[in-house]
Amino acid sequence: MSSMSDWFEPWNSQELYQETVKASTTCASSSPIEEQGIVCGPVLRLRYVDYKTDLYHGSILIVTRNKGQEDAPQIKYTTGPSHPSSENSPLRYGEFEPTMFYSETFEGSEIHMYRYNVMLSLTEYEQTVKYTVNGDSKMHYRFFIPSRNTDFNVISYSCNGFSVSTNTTTFKGSMWFDIMNKHSDVHYNVMLGGGDQIYSDGISLFSDKVREWVETKDPLKKRNMVADDAFKKDLSHFYMKEYLEWYGYGHWKGSTENSKTTQTCFPIALATIPSVNIWDDHDTIDGWGSYSDSLMKTSVFSSIGKASFKYYMLFQHHVSLEEKDAYLQDKMWLLGREPSPFIGELSHSVFTRVGPNMAMLGLDCRTERSLKTIVLRSTYDAMFERLTQEVKTQKFDHLLLMLGVPIAYPRMVMLEWLFTSRLLFPLKYLSRKGIVAPGFVNEFNGDVELLDDLNDHWCSRHHKRERNWLLARLQDFGAKYGVRITILSGDVHLASMGRFRSRQHRHHPVASTETQKTNAFIDEQPENDERLMVNVISSAVTNAPPPPTVSRVLQKKTPIHRFDHETDEDAVPMFNFETNGGTPRQITCFLPQRNWSDIVPIKNVLNNEHMQKFYRLKLGDRLLPGMVTREYGLESVDKIKPNNSKGHRNPPYPVTERGVMATHHVETESTNINSKTTAYSMPIPELRITKDKLSHTGIKHMREK
Template structure:
């Protein structure tokens, strides 16, 4: 198997400021590679690349902070810039050592800001029978990037992908903390795994960038220090605030995305991203209504959204609705194909969030189904398991909150939570789906689950079984062990309603007997399907075939080996109806109407929901039986040099 080609670096990474300085010195930042979707019927892979180039390198003059007027469909050479025509081109070829069969993509100038021109290059590639590496480089005027290589899956084959969250350090992390001393340790682990087993996609579930320090900018700090509440709420959003905020967000995105190892991953692994509060600033959406709607908050949010769309979505406010990528206007929900039997519903739970409702409007089920009808036969939607209720201090300033103090079981969201549990259950039973929830934000690793009461003997027969995998953080420091230990001891199995129970799984026993349900170490999650080519040869009738396999890759800072020191494997079985579950499932009109009513009434609180689809109902995998009061234990598999346990059911 050809190796993914990227420049390897050893030792502790330089600071983000140093990495950014190198980018500025050479005159560009990027390339940043993004996965958009696969069109299964056409056999086409869609993506894009973003490259930022210093305007002076192109002989262009600097423009104001506001983006230029633009046309969503205008091709490469922008006629409205204050420079001469610029040739912008991306060249791609199959990375087999021969630059034959090249294809090109012409660049589109998205915007010019803070002395940077942002160029987007669209990618459309045909899928072959097997996965293959694609080499590319980008040239804008005299600037040309180095060759990078990424992998696309084979047509109809499972995808190998990963999940990260919390890609930054909170201000309260000590300077001598191991997480700050080697911030990108797990990014190096991710790249090593990618070298051996190429990843087709990497999903950032939120907090790709920590923008909380925007409140240290002089004009915003002055506003935050106002003691007169009425004066604060009525204060205008000023040009000084606009300019300082624009410069901060632009610089902070480039700093973060240019950091060693992160920059390599973003150039060599197609990225999918959804924002959370730190991408805006801490607690956005959970402040009191009068604070949330004041001029300063609204103005700053517009700046944060502009750079979220540019760096994470490769688009602009002016273009986004015309491009039609997202499911409805005003928010950024999206559906993505992750292989023949897996789909991702990425939920934007920040754009329209209020203190009482996480997302007041989500797309109808009919729209979601239309988005998948050409890719998959069955589908569903769902929501959160660990979100915050942001607070403000006595001066109404943003305040860094402990994520573990907030959650979907807060009284404020209890009714919303129950509605969405029922929504998930109705969708799972009506479409015969297995719904898995993948979330972050809490700075811990953990496995939870919802399941039928009374229990099914085999989990794969349970239509209400919904696991939640929590993976966080890839960079930020974990909470103190005493806090996690207390939360572990307070967690017990409990009823949601007359037919459903919830509990945390003792996933980390016996290696961590005192904190066997929540693990306070940095981590990320590797995901693949239990099917060839990501498993030993098997046939569809075998027990594990078709399960979705989540591998938590965990750092132990006092035992560093140069890669994830511990791994924990969780296999989520596909749904196989038995006689009992068949009474609850089926695409009945009554169930469908219940689901649509729930969608119409509900709010949302989770960045990512996965739908594991049933390509075949033949065969019934036989899992180990689970007794009524028996905890399901997931045995640690050890590091890369340790024993690796087989997939366990969550």
């Protein structure tokens, strides 16, 4: 076990993990799952933090193969201060107790899953928790717990895998290596997985039963095929194997010789940064939930959903569906109130404090999803009841709301109309027959391949009423209780910052003095703008980005929308330079390169030598969203220019004591194994005012109450 003499030993992540990145474009020819011993884990998970009792609650997952049920690995731990300034604080020793919560026969061997309960007291200083597994100590077997008075350093990421036919040979770097390099200096306390933590689209290739179903040409036979016990066993085998290989080894193989990767730093990150996750379609199968109800209700598709949900809960939440307390009564859950239509289980959203002044809510936007509904109304009611209860019990200044798919994103109305139009019927027919453009339609029900992606979006014709209703309620909640809401999303394989804020009056040839004052107030005092909500869109941490033409189209499709008479919706034009730092960009709202993001409290930036040297900021600065340069950090301005433009405004945002810094870490060069990233940041201030009620007149599409 550790002692004070070596407690503060340096953690050189660059030196430790650089060699592992060389495997990013290849993988073992056969499955790396070992025949005996630990085959997955340790995987850390944050459950909740109770600031009334000053207790931190989490869990650790370890999966073994061909070991006795009673032969649980032993995890011992030591806690102590993270910084020498608190070195007089004593080290404390203990052991995390295991619970064997699930077992399964897998390829003729026994799989046992163990959950270790983590419950530790918060202290006046940041703690490092170092642990050993069966006496084995590794540098990354540690995690960091903030002091009882400090908010969390948060990572947000999504799309952690490749599509089945992606050519991975050009992606020689690893964003997980970059995360590890920054973690050793920043000390991230939690990473929020916004969906697609694993890509299971290969089920149609590597599950014999699903492949047989996909290859069935007769649509009637396909729809009526029954998923019998053998079929369901095949599904279980696929998801168990997929999770063991990816979560245990970072191993993945796609459909071509050039579709493979080993992301060794991903399992390393899982062992050192506790996770909180929600899921999205690729955790199941591409598009799950956004196909027609007739397909979703089939025996095959509903069985796929049920199997994936089971293993999602096992590996990403460390819970078995058979455990009443852990599955249905844990304090972290925000449960749906009625079984979901195709899986038959309650949706599982997650709430926890991530600091005395911050909270996060991961909204389960997949379990209840159907073509015309994302989340059931009763679940929304439960969500706002929980938020109201929590903020009344103990006020928080900032809410991080996880939504898998961006809610502030360009509309694709024309494509939706085209893909569902009868005009395309002849082409779809020929594509189904394999005569013309065989990849134009999907292999499940013959719809246009991209239609499920469009149907997934909040702005799609099926969901826009639900979207606007939710946004209005979020604005009302934030304004009433003085809570700044920041939305975290992924899914779209690029970096962006959507934004809602108080409307600026424009299009007047000669603006009145009063109008100019109002507009100036909105720009100058965002901390007093009760309608300001930023949607941090971070995707993909692993998957390939779209071509540059996509970002050009999106930029053109992103005018300033009027959400209601008092709220503007746009995107923050923060990508002012290419990642090389020297070339100005014209497409400033979207950057199609691999990325991940973090949300760090301003107080933590100021108190961390590494971050302070990087951002070069101080309280009271007004910073323009944009690229962070090594020489100057973010550009600081003293005076705001008057708004004479109809385009995207880029006013500065103040560095405030209770604010946060939101940063996109964008891959600088995908062919470089050094895996460097370029940072694009903006401060997000707290909300300093309250209003009992906001007006939402003028919303075009609004769900009925």
